[in-house]
Amino acid sequence: MPSTIKDVAARAGVSLATVSRYINGTGKLRPATAERVNAAIAELGFRPNAVGRSLSTSHTKSLGVVIPSLSNPVFSDAVSGINEAARAEGYRLMFTSTEYNRAEEVEAVSSLLEYRVDGLILTVADAEEAPALDLLEAAGVPYTLLYNQSGRSARPAVTIDxxxxxxxxxxxxxxxxxxxxxxxxxxxxxxxxxxxxxxxxxxxxxxxxxxxxxxxxxxxxxxxxxxxxxxxxxxxxxxxxxxxxxxxxxxxxxxxxxxxxxxxxxxxxxxxxxxxxxxxxxxxxxxxxxxxPSRDMGQTATRQLLACLQGGSDPDTMILPYRLQIGESVGPAAKPSPTGPSELNQTK
The missing domain is CATH 3.40.50.2300 (Response regulator)
Structure with missing residues (x-):
């Protein structure tokens, strides 16, 4: 199997973002750090042209999608909206799930960058502290968050309040x-x-x-x-x-x-x-x-990202409306028991 950016980072003892900055020339590194990264690339035979969009003028007409879970229908609804908007513009999707694991987020983003997706739509554990987003920003690849709402204005998202x-x-x-x-x-x-x-x-x-x-x-x-x-x-x-x-x-x-x-x-x-x-x-x-409005959120995030990829403005944060749907599972407060505390079935 060809070496990955994760392999280079592990061999050099640095973060994925540091390797990406070195390859893309998007940030200054200390000479000793740059030397370690360069040596790791040489030892592993890593091909850096697979890392960043900024290293190539070609487009793959593909978007990466990273979601926490495939089993939760709320994410399925969002992916359905993403797919509809992407296909309308001739884009295909590459998606993966992270099972709410931050390390898996980094691995997922790293893999999608190697496939040279044009941009990503993703939901992370914490938009404030997300190494996966640091990696994307270092690589210069556009993205839009879904469901997250970061306090950082530079981290665009489509979400609710x-x-x-x-x-x-x-x-x-x-x-x-x-x-x-x-x-x-x-x-x-x-x-x-x-x-x-x-x-x-x-x-x-x-x-x-x-x-x-x-x-x-x-x-x-x-x-x-x-x-x-x-x-x-x-x-x-x-x-x-x-x-x-x-x-x-x-x-x-x-x-x-x-x-x-x-x-x-x-x-x-x-x-x-x-x-x-x-x-x-x-x-x-x-x-x-x-x-x-999960389906609408997916469509909105995709349209924002595609507009950016087609030369428009960078994605921005959009807050969509939610609504309280009344069902039968909520009723008036139960009256206190007249006989005092009751015993519940005990499970072991």
């Missing part, structure tokens, strides 16, 4: 009489979107004079969700009466886990999701959720 959405979720639940609230989320380190939703949710609750929500971070595995919920809901007189889940797949898992430990949704506990995946409307109870 996740903080505002979190606030609206809190407002909706408080208006229904819920005063003890909780949130169930995947790892915040793997999703800056979930962090933003949590921040808005918490800020609105505290601003209205209620206790901060109890927050659970879990893996997307039913057994762990169930075990965590048993502990959270053990004392029914102090447990949350409503749970906000960072995405719809997790909300579906939470509803199933609550039923298995003897609690009904929404009579005992309300559950609200995020994303608006289609299956949520076919469940019983149907899912109350924040709907993201």
């Amino acid at each position: 996740n903080v505002a959405a979190g606030r609206e979720v809190a407002q909706h639940l408080l208006a229904l009489g819920h005063q003890r609230l909780g949130m169930v989320s995947g790892s915040f380190s793997a999703s800056d979107r979930a962090m933003a939703r949590r921040d808005g949710f918490t800020a609105e609750i505290v601003a209205r004079g209620f206790p901060a929500p109890r927050v659970l971070e879990v893996d997307f595995v039913n057994s762990e969700v169930e075990e965590a919920l048993v502990l959270l809901m053990r004392d029914r007189d102090t447990a949350p009466t409503a749970l906000f889940c960072s995405n719809d797949l997790l909300a579906i898992s939470v509803i199933g886990a609550l039923e298995r430990i003897g609690l009904n949704v929404p009579e005992d506990v309300s559950v609200l999701g995020f994303d608006g995946i289609a299956i949520g409307t076919h469940l019983h109870p149907t899912l109350t959720t924040v709907v993201q």
Whole structure:
């Protein structure tokens, strides 16, 4: 197999971005560092013309797409929008998933650069601290983030206002009489979107004079969700009466886990999701959720990127509207038990 930019970085003991800067001449390196990179390239027989778009005037008419997961329908909807907009302009897609792993993000971007894609659309764990984006910027390859929202103005994205959405979720639940609230989320380190939703949710609750929500971070595995919920809901007189889940797949898992430990949704506990995946409307109870316009987001990101590649302005950050979709999984706050704390089924 031919050597890759990752192999060069490992041999030279430097970052991928450093190798890219050396090859593309986009930044100054210390002489000793440049010498190590050059020696690694020579030893490995690396062909640098496969790295950066800036090294060639040719175009491949291909776009790279990097998403966290192939199993979450929200990303499938976005890719569908990307594909539609790309095919309309004669572009093909090369895509991969990272399973919410930052190291995999760098590997994915490195591989796509070697295939000389003209630009990338990607969702990363954290747009503020993302080595994969550093690598793209060093290589001079245009990109647009999807779902992420970076504080850096130079990092363009198509997204929604996740903080505002979190606030609206809190407002909706408080208006229904819920005063003890909780949130169930995947790892915040793997999703800056979930962090933003949590921040808005918490800020609105505290601003209205209620206790901060109890927050659970879990893996997307039913057994762990169930075990965590048993502990959270053990004392029914102090447990949350409503749970906000960072995405719809997790909300579906939470509803199933609550039923298995003897609690009904929404009579005992309300559950609200995020994303608006289609299956949520076919469940019983149907899912109350924040709907993201994923297909439109994918199309918008692609059109921005293609406009840049065709000589237009650089991609910019665009905030698209979301909406709260009312379903059956959220209802008025349950009344306190007249007999005191109840015992839940215990799982081991």
